[in-house]
Amino acid sequence: MKETIAAVAANHVFGPDNLPDHVKPTGYDRKSVKRGVVHVGPGGFFMAHFGAIIHDYMAASGDLNYGIAVASLRSPGTINALRKADNRYVLVEREGDDRSASLLSPIVETIFAPENPGLLVDAIADPSTKIVSMTITNKGYYILDSKGTLDASHHDIVHDLDFNLETNVGNAPRTVYWYLAKGLLKRSECGAAPVTIISLDNIPENSRSLKAALRAYIEDSVDDSARLLAWMDENVDFLTTLVDRITPEVTAHFRKDVSDYLGFEHGVVVGTEVFRQLVVEAGRFPVPAWEAVGVETVEDIGPFWELKFLGLNAGHQVPAMVGQRLGVTYIHEAMAIPELAGLLELFHTELGVILGEELMAVYGPKIQRRFKDRAPMDTIRRVGARGTSKASERILYAIERALAKSGGKTVVKAPTLVFACWLLNLGSTDEWGHTFQQDDAELHKLGEVHAEVLAWVRAETADKHVLAHILRKIGETVRDNRFVAMAGKDAFVTYLAEVLKSVSKCTQVAIRDLLES
Numbered sequence: 001m002k003e004t005i006a007a008v009a010a011n012h013v014f015g016p017d018n019l020p021d022h023v024k025p026t027g028y029d030r031k032s033v034k035r036g037v038v039h040v041g042p043g044g045f046f047m048a049h050f051g052a053i054i055h056d057y058m059a060a061s062g063d064l065n066y067g068i069a070v071a072s073l074r075s076p077g078t079i080n081a082l083r084k085a086d087n088r089y090v091l092v093e094r095e096g097d098d099r100s101a102s103l104l105s106p107i108v109e110t111i112f113a114p115e116n117p118g119l120l121v122d123a124i125a126d127p128s129t130k131i132v133s134m135t136i137t138n139k140g141y142y143i144l145d146s147k148g149t150l151d152a153s154h155h156d157i158v159h160d161l162d163f164n165l166e167t168n169v170g171n172a173p174r175t176v177y178w179y180l181a182k183g184l185l186k187r188s189e190c191g192a193a194p195v196t197i198i199s200l201d202n203i204p205e206n207s208r209s210l211k212a213a214l215r216a217y218i219e220d221s222v223d224d225s226a227r228l229l230a231w232m233d234e235n236v237d238f239l240t241t242l243v244d245r246i247t248p249e250v251t252a253h254f255r256k257d258v259s260d261y262l263g264f265e266h267g268v269v270v271g272t273e274v275f276r277q278l279v280v281e282a283g284r285f286p287v288p289a290w291e292a293v294g295v296e297t298v299e300d301i302g303p304f305w306e307l308k309f310l311g312l313n314a315g316h317q318v319p320a321m322v323g324q325r326l327g328v329t330y331i332h333e334a335m336a337i338p339e340l341a342g343l344l345e346l347f348h349t350e351l352g353v354i355l356g357e358e359l360m361a362v363y364g365p366k367i368q369r370r371f372k373d374r375a376p377m378d379t380i381r382r383v384g385a386r387g388t389s390k391a392s393e394r395i396l397y398a399i400e401r402a403l404a405k406s407g408g409k410t411v412v413k414a415p416t417l418v419f420a421c422w423l424l425n426l427g428s429t430d431e432w433g434h435t436f437q438q439d440d441a442e443l444h445k446l447g448e449v450h451a452e453v454l455a456w457v458r459a460e461t462a463d464k465h466v467l468a469h470i471l472r473k474i475g476e477t478v479r480d481n482r483f484v485a486m487a488g489k490d491a492f493v494t495y496l497a498e499v500l501k502s503v504s505k506c507t508q509v510a511i512r513d514l515l516e517s
């Protein structure tokens with residue numbers, strides 16, 4: 001295929017307006033697309049997932065009223081790239097040795113909010129906007145717990161509470177809450193139609209948490225907050241979602257390979273797997289009839305969310321956190337190690353305590369196959385990013401849920417071993433002493449804790465009280481109550497002490513011993 005494409009490209013000038021036969025065209029008149037969606041956070045995952053869903057819906061239905069205005073609150077990089085590419089991007093879907101490319105054009109407007117904060121406010125308030133969506137990562141919600149409690153003392157929130165568009169010349173709001181509060185206030189004053197807000201991030205009950213935090217922000221920032229909140233209750237839906245599509249980072253190698261495959265260079269390319277999933281709670285107000293392109297609408301998203309969050313999101317940390325310790329680069333490389341593949345299988349089996357054995361017997365192997373696929377070339381560094389929060393929100397959460405479900409009797413062993421690897425990885429060295437990179441904003445705070453972990457594993461005794469102290473210190477350092485709470489779970493700390501000693505000697509032997517026990 002590559003030789004054929006190269007030969008054709010030598011005699012033709014290809015580009016977005018003159019596509020080779022193997023690249024799927026947009027499928028609709030992009031000049032006729034009208035804005036209906038405002039999306040905050042236009043990264044690769046958005047373009048591979050929600051952007052692709054909206055694109056497919058418009059191509060299949062001919063309903064061109066859901067074009068997307070994308071907005072970035074912090075970095076102009078993606079916005080500038082999209083502007084240079086005329087708001088079009090190429091999506092490459094890969095599975096095994098197969099791949100396909102499509103030119104997508106659902107984006108009709110790009111907004112870099114710090115340039116002009118009022119533009120994003122106006123877009124949210126515009127009557128044509130039917131959906132406001134976001135992928136802003138967990139940190140961007142400034143919430144303290146699964147109930148959506150706003151961290152009102154965070155300096156970014158305080159900054160926005162003090163921010164005035166007229167007087168803060170040269171400055172800009174830092175959080176999505178300022179824009180949502182101002183946009184919804186303006187929308188309520190101009191009598192615009194109801195609107196649906198959806199979070200597409202992996203935070204507990206994502207849109208419900210957003211709603212709770214936004215209400216708290218409005219109470220602290222809007223003069224007549226009671227009126228606005230009452231209007232929101234009548235006119236704004238916050239629909240909880242489940243999202244799933246593995247979207248690796250775009251590397252220089254991938255970009256070069258895609259250019260060769262396309263027969264031309266394009267400014268914005270995104271690679272992803274073939275699988276994708278979007279489950280959305282049923283709401284009161286108009287959304288696309290997107291069931292035709294695979295979107296599921298459900299009354300209760302809870303069971304879907306926990307299955308995916310634990311089975312995939314938490315499960316992803318098995319090859320990531322253990323793979324770091326074993327010095328591998330890619331997820332599929334980690335999954336090629338028999339002990340690690342067996343550990344993930346045990347991880348999924350143990351989740352049966354929480355999710356049901358029969359369900360995990362079906363779902364677990366599906367996830368394992370996706371992780372083994374080399375086509376996405378997904379890196380351990382990407383999957384393991386924000387390791388401290390993931391160690392809490394995903395791994396400790398799984399251990400915590402299993403203890404609660406079993407009345408405190410069952411300590412799930414595979415997640416505990418993964419957590420032990422994370423503790424040892426705090427020093428950013430694998431078990432042979434080679435340094436690796438971690439993208440974790442909390443890491444610099446935990447150097448002293450890592451020294452204590454190493455001192456503990458080298459001690460002749462395995463004093464679990466010292467280990468519990470280390471967990472409490474982590475919780476205090478990063479302000480995360482789950483570490484503190486789990487330090488008080490005696491059965492967990494006892495087993496963690498055992499497996500931490502074992503992993504510190506040899507990870508693969510520790511896994512082998514666990515699988516054989």
